[in-house]
Amino acid sequence: MKYWQKIATMLALALSTLGAMPAHAGEDAALQAEKALAQESICTRCHDESEQKPILTIKKSRHGVKTDGRTPTCQSCHGASEAHVQNSTHASERPLVDAFSAREKATSKDIEACVGCHNSGKRSHWQGSLHERAGVLCTTCHEMHTHKDKVRDKLTQPEVCFACHKEQRALYTRPSRHPIKDGKMACSDCHNPHGTSGPTLLARDSVVATCYTCHMEKRGPFIRNHQPAQEDCTICHNPHGSTMPNLLKARPPFLCQQCHEPATHQGRIATLTGSNANPAQAANTLARGCLNCHTNTHGTNNPANINNERTMRR
Numbered sequence: 001m002k003y004w005q006k007i008a009t010m011l012a013l014a015l016s017t018l019g020a021m022p023a024h025a026g027e028d029a030a031l032q033a034e035k036a037l038a039q040e041s042i043c044t045r046c047h048d049e050s051e052q053k054p055i056l057t058i059k060k061s062r063h064g065v066k067t068d069g070r071t072p073t074c075q076s077c078h079g080a081s082e083a084h085v086q087n088s089t090h091a092s093e094r095p096l097v098d099a100f101s102a103r104e105k106a107t108s109k110d111i112e113a114c115v116g117c118h119n120s121g122k123r124s125h126w127q128g129s130l131h132e133r134a135g136v137l138c139t140t141c142h143e144m145h146t147h148k149d150k151v152r153d154k155l156t157q158p159e160v161c162f163a164c165h166k167e168q169r170a171l172y173t174r175p176s177r178h179p180i181k182d183g184k185m186a187c188s189d190c191h192n193p194h195g196t197s198g199p200t201l202l203a204r205d206s207v208v209a210t211c212y213t214c215h216m217e218k219r220g221p222f223i224r225n226h227q228p229a230q231e232d233c234t235i236c237h238n239p240h241g242s243t244m245p246n247l248l249k250a251r252p253p254f255l256c257q258q259c260h261e262p263a264t265h266q267g268r269i270a271t272l273t274g275s276n277a278n279p280a281q282a283a284n285t286l287a288r289g290c291l292n293c294h295t296n297t298h299g300t301n302n303p304a305n306i307n308n309e310r311t312m313r314r
């Protein structure tokens with residue numbers, strides 16, 4: 001590299017980091033915004049609203065807040081792209097930009113620009129997360145040059161996830177499901193797709209803690225707990241969808257009999273109902289099965305401690 005080229009590269013680098021730098025305390029926000037604008041004009045003299053895919057819509061997103069000193073310029077994400085800027089030959093021969101080239105698939109190296117600014121809070125477990133390791137990139141889910149990023153709108157978010165997670169798409173067509181399709185809830189109410197310290201990219205450290213964020217009445221404390229309900233809701237529920245009511249994985253008595261031994265009435269098999277039925281057995285089959293009597297499956301506050309009163313029947 002020639003001496004003057006080195007100087008030019010260093011200058012470009014300095015310029016690009018300047019764009020990424022937060023405002024100095026006390027520095028006039030207006031001045032800061034003006035500097036950023038001057039830097040962006042290097043690109044915006046050629047790229048503007050007239051493009052097939054409008055570029056300046058980014059100014060309507062959080063990446064366009066002029067008064068915020070942390071706001072990225074074109075160069076913070078795309079790099080200084082000296083060669084691209086200076087080339088004056090035919091458009092199609094214009095060298096690619098340094099990062100996020102639309103003509104090349106985004107690479108994990110590109111993502112360093114995003115991670116440089118977004119490495120705390122909900123994004124602090126990105127490195128080594130399931131998505132990162134599987135090669136899913138920030139820009140696989142997020143669109144930058146728009147003020148309507150699909151993945152951050154509850155109503156359109158599932159579309160983005162379903163593109164890869166077909167099994168969940170199928171489960172959400174079942175009769176019992178969370179109100180995802182209605183836009184009242186999103187995958188991200190239970191999952192943090194950026195990575196977590198808990199299992200299965202769950203938003204909280206465990207399944208129960210995640211479910212308690214909305215179903216706090218299931219946390220208790222209860223005087224008498226039902227052990228599995230304290231441990232993991234997915235023992236009995238499929239969080240995404242089920243053909244059984246209440247997102248259950250199986251219908252009582254079968255659900256309960258997976259654990260409760262065939263001793264006493266617990267083990268009575270489901271039977272035909274009607275005039276010839278054994279009434280004791282039919283009670284396990286009819287209507288809500290075991291739940292006909294054991295109404296508080298998640299735990300009870302009934303204080304009595306005699307045989308008949310500790311069985312979550314009230």
Ligand code: HEC
Pocket residue numbers: 040043044047053055056058063072073074075076077078100101102139142143144145
């Ligand atoms: C927050 C990071 C970020 C900033 C800031 C940013 N871009 Fe982009 N840009 C991207 C990404 C990522 C892509 C790839 C396509 C996509 O995800 O939208 C892209 C795509 C493009 C494209 C190609 C569009 C196409 O689909 O053909 C152009 C041109 C472009 N950016 C120009 C600019 C200009 C000019 C600015 C400054 C006004 C700018 N970008 C600011 C991240 C950014």
Ligand code: HEC
Pocket residue numbers: 042043044045046047074075078079080081084085091092093094095096097100101102103104
């Ligand atoms: C002199 C005009 C000009 C300037 C200045 C310019 N570009 Fe471009 N840029 C173009 C043209 C023309 C294309 C279309 C090239 C093509 O499609 O082959 C393009 C394409 C792009 C693309 C999409 C193609 C690719 O390389 O991935 C991006 C992204 C981009 N420019 C970003 C920038 C950024 C960021 C800056 C400022 C640092 C900038 N451009 C400055 C003219 C310019």
Ligand code: HEC
Pocket residue numbers: 019020021061062063068070071072073076077113114115116117118138139142144149
């Ligand atoms: C120079 C620093 C910087 C860079 C580089 C940067 N961002 Fe941002 N980003 C910000 C700031 C500042 C905000 C607004 C405050 C916040 O939400 O933290 C923001 C907001 C966002 C938001 C929320 C937008 C909204 O409307 O609420 C998303 C999503 C995002 N960035 C994704 C990305 C992605 C993906 C990249 C890489 C393509 C990227 N950012 C690159 C600084 C940056």
Ligand code: HEC
Pocket residue numbers: 111114115118122123126131136137138139140141142151152157188192193194
């Ligand atoms: C698998 C899809 C997916 C990937 C990959 C992804 N995100 Fe997100 N991102 C989301 C969803 C969904 C939301 C909205 C829910 C939320 O805030 O957690 C979001 C929200 C955000 C926000 C805004 C948070 C706020 O407070 O409004 C930022 C910033 C962000 N993502 C940055 C990034 C960065 C940087 C990367 C890459 C390191 C990335 N995302 C990768 C799906 C994704």
Ligand code: HEC
Pocket residue numbers: 130131134136140141151157160161162163164165187188191193199200201202
């Ligand atoms: C580009 C494809 C893609 C997109 C889009 C995507 N994912 Fe993923 N996701 C993956 C891959 C690949 C894995 C790695 C594990 C696997 O193979 O299932 C994964 C893993 C997961 C896991 C953990 C699975 C486990 O076995 O522990 C969850 C939860 C998840 N994604 C949720 C989401 C959510 C929510 C969204 C939308 C905001 C989303 N994903 C968008 C590809 C994607």
Ligand code: HEC
Pocket residue numbers: 158161162165168178180185186187188189190191200202207234239240
């Ligand atoms: C009500 C909370 C909740 C919602 C909403 C939710 N999930 Fe899950 N998801 C879970 C739990 C809990 C698990 C762990 C399941 C297990 O361990 O059996 C899980 C597991 C997964 C897995 C790993 C595969 C598996 O079944 O174990 C993927 C992939 C996934 N979810 C994707 C999604 C997508 C995509 C959405 C949105 C369309 C979504 N989830 C919405 C709670 C939820």
Ligand code: HEC
Pocket residue numbers: 175176177178179184185189190207210211212213214215233234237239245246247248
């Ligand atoms: C963001 C809030 C939220 C979280 C987190 C959440 N739920 Fe829900 N849950 C709801 C809403 C809303 C409904 C629907 C209530 C209605 O339709 O009246 C619901 C309904 C249910 C139902 C009854 C479904 C039916 O068919 O009537 C079950 C069972 C359930 N949730 C279990 C869980 C489990 C297990 C978890 C943790 C994996 C969980 N929920 C996490 C909000 C949440």
Ligand code: HEC
Pocket residue numbers: 208211212215218219226228229230232233234235236237246248288291295297298
């Ligand atoms: C031992 C199996 C089992 C476990 C474990 C379990 N549930 Fe349930 N759940 C049920 C049954 C059975 C029903 C139906 C109850 C009924 O019809 O009275 C139900 C119903 C529900 C309902 C809808 C009706 C209502 O009571 O609000 C929600 C919400 C719910 N469970 C949340 C949870 C959460 C959250 C967890 C984990 C903390 C959990 N469940 C763990 C068996 C279980």
Ligand code: HEC
Pocket residue numbers: 226227228235236252255256257258259260290291294297310311312
């Ligand atoms: C994953 C296994 C599992 C499933 C499924 C399950 N249980 Fe349990 N259940 C237990 C365990 C473990 C205990 C605690 C046993 C003990 O303390 O001796 C318990 C305790 C009970 C008790 C109190 C017994 C006592 O002597 O105090 C009742 C009643 C009960 N379960 C009913 C049900 C019903 C009804 C269902 C179906 C909706 C069900 N269980 C599903 C594991 C399960």
Ligand code: HEC
Pocket residue numbers: 252253256257260263264265266267268283284289290291292293294307308309311
């Ligand atoms: C007709 C009402 C009724 C139905 C239906 C019913 N139970 Fe019970 N269950 C009771 C009563 C009453 C007790 C307490 C007296 C006793 O110990 O027999 C009890 C006690 C229990 C106990 C405590 C240990 C024991 O055997 O005494 C368990 C566990 C249990 N039931 C599980 C189940 C399961 C599983 C089902 C469904 C297959 C079921 N029950 C259906 C009324 C019922």
